[in-house]
Amino acid sequence: MIVRQQDRVLVQGITGRQGSFWTERMQAYGTRIVGGVNPKKAGSEHCGVPVFASARDAMDQAGFNASVLFIPPLAAKGAALDAVEAGAKTLVMLTEFVPVQDVMEILAAARTHGCCVVGPNTAGLVTPGECFVGIMPGFNGNIFQPGRIGVISRSGSLGTLLCLNLVRAGFGQSAFIGIGGDPVSGTTMREALERLDADERTDAVVLVGEIGGAKEEEAADYAAGMAKPVVAFIAGRASPPGKKMGHAGAIVMGDQGTHASKKAAFEAAGVQVLDMPSGVGPALSAALAG
Amino acid sequence: MNFEEHAAKPLLAEAGIAIPEGAVAEDGAAAAGIAARLGPVVVKAQVPAGKRGKAGGIKPADTPEEAAQAAEAILGMTIGGHRVERVLVEGRAEIARELYAAVLNDPANRSPLVMFSTRGGMDIEEVAATEPAAVRRLVVDITSGFDRTQAEDLLSGLDIGPAGAAVAEVLAKLYALYRARDAELVEINPLVVTADGRVLALDCKLALDDGALPRQGELAEAGAPEPMTGLEARGRDLGLRYIQLDGPVGVLANGAGLTMTTMDAVVHYGGRPANFLEIGGEAYTKATAALELVLANPRVKSLVVNFCGAFARCDVMTEGVVAAWETLKPEIPVFFSIHGTGEDEAVALLKERLDMEPYDLMDDAVKAAIEAAG
Numbered sequence: 041m042i043v044r045q046q047d048r049v050l051v052q053g054i055t056g057r058q059g060s061f062w063t064e065r066m067q068a069y070g071t072r073i074v075g076g077v078n079p080k081k082a083g084s085e086h087c088g089v090p091v092f093a094s095a096r097d098a099m100d101q102a103g104f105n106a107s108v109l110f111i112p113p114l115a116a117k118g119a120a121l122d123a124v125e126a127g128a129k130t131l132v133m134l135t136e137f138v139p140v141q142d143v144m145e146i147l148a149a150a151r152t153h154g155c156c157v158v159g160p161n162t163a164g165l166v167t168p169g170e171c172f173v174g175i176m177p178g179f180n181g182n183i184f185q186p187g188r189i190g191v192i193s194r195s196g197s198l199g200t201l202l203c204l205n206l207v208r209a210g211f212g213q214s215a216f217i218g219i220g221g222d223p224v225s226g227t228t229m230r231e232a233l234e235r236l237d238a239d240e241r242t243d244a245v246v247l248v249g250e251i252g253g254a255k256e257e258e259a260a261d262y263a264a265g266m267a268k269p270v271v272a273f274i275a276g277r278a279s280p281p282g283k284k285m286g287h288a289g290a291i292v293m294g295d296q297g298t299h300a301s302k303k304a305a306f307e308a309a310g311v312q313v314l315d316m317p318s319g320v321g322p323a324l325s326a327a328l329a330g
Numbered sequence: 331m332n333f334e335e336h337a338a339k340p341l342l343a344e345a346g347i348a349i350p351e352g353a354v355a356e357d358g359a360a361a362a363g364i365a366a367r368l369g370p371v372v373v374k375a376q377v378p379a380g381k382r383g384k385a386g387g388i389k390p391a392d393t394p395e396e397a398a399q400a401a402e403a404i405l406g407m408t409i410g411g412h413r414v415e416r417v418l419v420e421g422r423a424e425i426a427r428e429l430y431a432a433v434l435n436d437p438a439n440r441s442p443l444v445m446f447s448t449r450g451g452m453d454i455e456e457v458a459a460t461e462p463a464a465v466r467r468l469v470v471d472i473t474s475g476f477d478r479t480q481a482e483d484l485l486s487g488l489d490i491g492p493a494g495a496a497v498a499e500v501l502a503k504l505y506a507l508y509r510a511r512d513a514e515l516v517e518i519n520p521l522v523v524t525a526d527g528r529v530l531a532l533d534c535k536l537a538l539d540d541g542a543l544p545r546q547g548e549l550a551e552a553g554a555p556e557p558m559t560g561l562e563a564r565g566r567d568l569g570l571r572y573i574q575l576d577g578p579v580g581v582l583a584n585g586a587g588l589t590m591t592t593m594d595a596v597v598h599y600g601g602r603p604a605n606f607l608e609i610g611g612e613a614y615t616k617a618t619a620a621l622e623l624v625l626a627n628p629r630v631k632s633l634v635v636n637f638c639g640a641f642a643r644c645d646v647m648t649e650g651v652v653a654a655w656e657t658l659k660p661e662i663p664v665f666f667s668i669h670g671t672g673e674d675e676a677v678a679l680l681k682e683r684l685d686m687e688p689y690d691l692m693d694d695a696v697k698a699a700i701e702a703a704g
Contacts, residue, residue, distance in 0.1 A: 142542075253437055
C-alpha cells in the first residue's frame with residue numbers, strides 16, 4: 041500500500057473527464073502509467089498510453105501491478121473484479137457510493153487472489169518525490185515533500201490539510217495512505233499503520249481519523265506497542281450525533297464511534313491527540329526529540 | 331435509509347417469512363375498523379426508531395374501542411425525534427417463545443454477520459453484554475453465502491424445540507433478503523414461536539445501503555424520509571450534503587473530513603457553526619448553489635470558506651463562489667483559506683474579482699469569521 045516509482049499502473053476509466061485529468065497529473069509527477077481500460081475504446085491511445093478492453097487484456101499485453109479505478113459506483117464491482125482476477129497486486133478504489141455488499145465481494149476476491157485493496161472512497165496513495173496514484177495533489181510542493189513522516193487518512197481533503205501543515209513545519213512525507221471514508225474498507229487504519237511501522241523510510245506516523253466506526257480504536261490497539269511516535273487528529277468533535285457527516289462511515293450511533301471514545305483509545309495507547317491540525321508540527325518535533 | 335416496520339414487513343412476507351395480519355391507520359376510527367376485522371390487536375407507533383415500547387408507543391387492545399383509544403394516544407407522540415403520523419394495527423399472537431434474528435454488515439470483519447439469540451424481545455446489545463453466551467454469531471463468507479445447513483449449524487445445541495427447522499429456514503430466508511435488497515441491517519426482534527407452533531416475525535427493523543438505492547428501484551420510495559429542515563431538503567435536491575446547525579458562522583468547505591474539521595475549528599476557537607456543507611467529490615462544481623444555500627440561513631452572520639483541493643479543484647470551486655458572490659452581493663463578511671489542487675489560479679481569481687486575499691491558515695480564517703459574527 042506504499043506506491044513506488046517502479047510500479048506499473050493501470051487506469052480503469054482513463055478516457056473519462058476525471059480519468060484523463062488525473063492521468064496527466066500522475067504522469068507528469070512520475071507515475072508509470074502503462075495503460076488504461078475502456079471497453080468501447082479498446083485499441084486506441086489516450087494520454088499517450090494504450091487503451092485496453094479489460095484489465096485482463098492489459099495484464100496480457102502491457103503488464104501492471106497496480107490499478108486505479110475512475111469508475112462509477114454501480115460499475116465498480118465489475119471493474120475491480122476484472123483487475124483482481126487479472127492479478128493486480130494493489131487496487132486503488134477512488135469511487136464513492138459503491139454498495140457495501142459489492143465491496144465485501146471485491147474484498148473476498150482480493151483475499152483469494154492476494155491483492156491489496158485501498159478504499160473505496162479514497163483519495164489514493166502518494167509517495168512524495170516518486171509518484172502518486174489517485175486524486176491527491178501529489179504534485180503540489182506546499183503539501184507534499186519527500187520526508188520521513190507517514191500519513192494515514194480517512195479523508196482526502198483533511199489529509200491534504202495535515203500534509204500542508206507538515207510541510208509548513210519543515211517535515212516531509214515518506215508515504216500518504218488514504219484509506220477512504222467508507223465503513224467497510226480494503227485497508228484499515230490499523231493495517232496501514234502496521235505497514236508504516238515496518239517501513240524503514242518512516243520515523244513517525246500521523247493518523248487522520250474522524251467520528252464513526254471503530255477504525256481509530258483498532259489502530260490505537262496496535263499503536264500501543266509501537267516504538268515509532270504516532271500523533272492523531274480526529275475530525276467531528278463538533279458534529280451532531282445520528283447524522284452522516286458527508287462520509288458514509290462518519291456517523292455517531294448512540295455512544296459508538298464518538299470523538300471521546302477515539303480520543304480515549306488513542307491516549308491510552310500513548311498517541312497524542314491534536315486539538316487542531318495546525319498543531320501537528322510542534323507535536324511531531326516534541327515526539328521525535330523525546 | 332431506514333424503513334418503518336409497516337414498510338419493512340411486506341419484504342419479509344415476500345421473502346417467505348410469516349408476519350401477523352395487520353394494516354396501517356392514521357386515526358382512531360381506522361384503527362377500530364382494522365381491530366373489528368382482526369379481533370385482539372396490538373397498536374404500534376410507526377417511526378424509524380427503536381425503544382418504541384418503552385416510550386409508550388406500543389399498546390394492546392382487546393376491542394375496536396380500545397384500539398381507537400390506543401391509536402389516538404399514540405398518534406402525535408414524539409419518539410426518538412420522530413413525530414408519530416401512523417400506527418400499525420396487528421392481530422395479536424399467543425407467544426410461546428421470543429427469539430432474535432438479524433443479518434447485518436460487519437465492518438470489523440468486512441463481511442455479512444448473522445446473529446441469533448434465544449433471548450428475543452430484549453435489547454440485543456444488553457443481552458450480549460450481560461449474557462454473551464446467549465448470542466450466536468456467524469461471519470459469512472459472502473462468496474459462498476449462507477443457507478439452511480449453515481443456519482442449522484448456527485442453531486445447534488440451542489433449545490428451540492420442534493420449531494428449530496422452521497427457525498433455520500427463517501434465518502436462510504433473512505440472509506437471502508439481506509443480499510437481494512442490499513440491506514445494511516435486517517433484524518427481527520422478536521421472532522416468535524406461537525402457542526400453536528407457528529414462527530412469526532412480530533417486528534422488523536430494516537436499513538438499506540444508500541449507495542445501493544439506485545439499483546433497488548421502487549423500494550427506495552418506501553423508506554422513511556430523514557427529518558429535514560427546508561434548507562436541508564433543498565440541499566438534498568441539489569445533490570449537496572447540508573446539515574443546518576444553530577450558530578452564526580457559515581461553513582463552506584470541500585470534503586467531509588475538512589468540513590467537519592472546519593466546524594471543529596469554529597467551536598475550538600469559541601464560535602458556533604451555522605451549518606455543515608461540503609462540496610467535495612462530484613459536487614465541487616456546485617459551489618454557486620452551495621453558497622446560496624449557506625446564505626439562505628438567516629442566522630448566518632459571517633462565512634468561512636476553507637478549500638484544500640485534492641480531487642476537488644480549488645480553481646473550479648473558487649470560481650463558483652466568486653460568481654455567486656458577484657450575483658448575490660451578500661452583505662456578510664467572508665474569509666477564505668485555499669490550498670491544494672488549483673490553488674494558484676484560485677488565489678489569483680479571488681484577488682482579481684473580489685480583491686481579496688485568502689488566509690494562509692484555516693485557523694486564522696476561522697478566528698476572523700468568529701470575530702466578524704460577533
